[in-house]
Amino acid sequence: MTDKTNKVVDIHGKPYSRIAFILVILLATFAGTLNQTALGTAIPTLMREFDISMATAQQATTWFLLVNGIMVPVSAFLMTRFKTRWLYEIAYVLLFLGLLMTSLTPADHDSWWIFIIGRCLSALAVGITGPLMQLVMVNIYPPEQRGAVMGLSGLVVGMAPAIGPTLSGWILEKDHIILGMTLSNSWRSIFIVPMIILALTVLIGPFVFKDVIPKSAGKLDWISLIYSTIGFGMFLWGFTNVAMDGWGDFKNVILPIIIGLVVIVGFILRQLRLENPFLNVRVFKNKQFTLTTILVALAMMAMMGVEMMLPTYLQNVHGLSTLDSGLVLLPGALMVGVISMVAGAAYDKVGAKRLSRIGFLILAIGTVPFMFLGMDTPTHYVTLLYALRMFAIALVMMPLTASAMSALPVETAADGTAANSTVRQVASAVVVALLTSVTQNVINNNTPAHHLMGEDSIKYAFKAAQAALDGFHVSFAIGMSFAVIGFILANFLAGKHHSKDIDVEAFEEGKAA
Known part of the structure; x- marks a missing residue:
């Protein structure tokens, strides 16, 4: 937002540094987003330390995504009812406390639930800050600059999850001394760097964060909040249980998913009746928005289809250390940071259709070889x-x-941001749970009988490794299928478009309906 003299001002008309604001939230959001995949490399370590299975260890990710998915719809209400600066401050304090709780969890089987609660607390905060960052950028930058700015945010939403496994692998390899402080080779140390960044953010936030999102006067619809929490919560909880209980478990898997879907339908119908909805689902009547949102979800699912399983493959099948497995992924992490900025600028010139078609095609072709890793x-x-x-x-x-x-x-930017983020987070949670369960089931079904270990230990080890490999191959194949679907759907996108080409009339007709 700018005033008559072209100065950047907040909603109160006070000038502020837009660059400082963006840099701080990018850095802090990076610290929060890092936690989505930072534990990927540490899964084998957590399995040993807590004496748990791979499916249980993956709950550190699935429960994070579950709570994150529940919280994102609530963010639409919070972003337009509370001051931006204090919403950021509260969210980052919650995130810090969640990381602290997780890092202090006693390393024993009975304390795993404390670890999960810490992850859930962190997810509450990330569920707010992720959509909030997108909405802030929409409000403080004009349409012709959004592509480049979104490219910068790619350093967060793309590079942070990608660099997480490398960072945790480096930490877990050996002790490190940073700024005179010893960082031990413990899984607990994974959370120290994000905590330092967040502590600094909380301290300087009051001087940098400004109120840039106009407030609405509507009241909280508690029924919608309950519907949203139960609906998305039960749906994602059912998928979370798949890895542990399998698809044949009606009570813990099928029933929660069905209940979740029914409540979500009720939630949607209620939003369509409300004059001031809790989450404006009418944004999905805009075909371009709906299609791009689906494609973003598919891209996330295709990424997670390989990213969550690859560190475990490298450690369990190749026998690599946590550091070496992280280093294998480092060039890809750096690639995300560089190309995101380039792609953001390219979007301003050529639009999303060309870029997404090329991207999904390369993604599909690049995933095929993963299905044949040995x-x-x-x-x-x-x-x-x-x-x-x-x-x-x-x-x-x-x-x-x-x-x-x-x-x-x-x-409608707040509603669009929340809706887009909700679909993306739900898709991420579902695919992580799905791939974990499929991989675990394939491994269990192909693992050799235990008595073979005593008869021929070499043959047993070979067959056990092959069973793990079969599980990873299936996971990679599913990831490839998402890329293929994405390429097909990308062909239906509209051509190059900017804000002046928005189909406002179609949206207004949907709103009136």
Whole structure:
């Protein structure tokens, strides 16, 4: 927002530094987003330390995504009812406390629930800050600059999850001394760097954060809040239980998913009747917004289809250390940061259709070789393939996100941000739970009988490794299928468009309906 003299001002008309605001929230959101995948490399370590299975260890990610998915719809209400600066402050304090709780969890089987609660508390905060960052950018930058700015945000939403496994692998390898402080090779140390960043953010936040989102006077619809929490919560909880209980468990898997879907339908119908909805689902009547949102979800699912399983493959099948497995993924992580900025700028010139078609095509082709990885596949080959995939992800994510937000009138930006983020987070939670369960089931079904260990330990080890490999192959194949679907749907996107091309009339007709 600018005043008559072209100075950048907040909603109170007070000038502020837009660059400082963006840099601080990018850095802090990076620290929060880092936690989505930072534990990926540490899964084998957590399994040993807490004496738990892979499916249980993956709950550190699935429960994070579950709570995150529940919280994102609530963010639409919070962002337009509370002051931006204090919403940020509260969210970052919650995130810090969640990380602190997780890092202090006693390393024993009976204390795993404390670890999960800490992850859930962190997810509450990330569920607010993620959509809030998008909405802030929409409000403080004009449409012609949003592509480039969204490219910068790609450093957060793309690079942070990608660099997480490398950072945790480096930490877990050995003790490190940073700024005179000893960082031990413990899984607890994974949370120290984000906590330091967040502590600094909380301290300087009051001087940098400004109120840039206009407030609405509507009241909280508690029924919608309850519907949203139960609906998305039960749906995602059912998928979370799949890895532990399998698809045949009606009580813990099928029933929660069915209840969740029914309540979500009720939630949607209620939003369509309300004059001031809790979450304005009418934004999905805009075809361009809906299609780009679906494509963003598919890109996330395709990324997670490989990213969550690859560190475990490298450690359990190749026998790599946590550091080495992280280094294998490092070039891909750096690729996301570089290409996101390039793709954001390219979106301003050529639009999302061309970029997404090329990106999804490269993503599909780059995933095929993962389906044929073996026990003796060279690690530099895996590095090259992973970098290619992350190049494609970066080419797709930011242009599609910018396109989704540009497809709506600016007054519906909060609703669009929350809706887009909700779909993305739900998709991420579902795919992580799905792939974990599929991989675990394939491994269990193909693991050799235990008595073979005593008869021929070498043969047993070979068959056990092959069983794990079969599980990863299925996971990678599912990830590839998301990329193929994304390529097909990308062909139905509108051509190059900016805010002046928005189909406002179609949106207003949907709102009136």
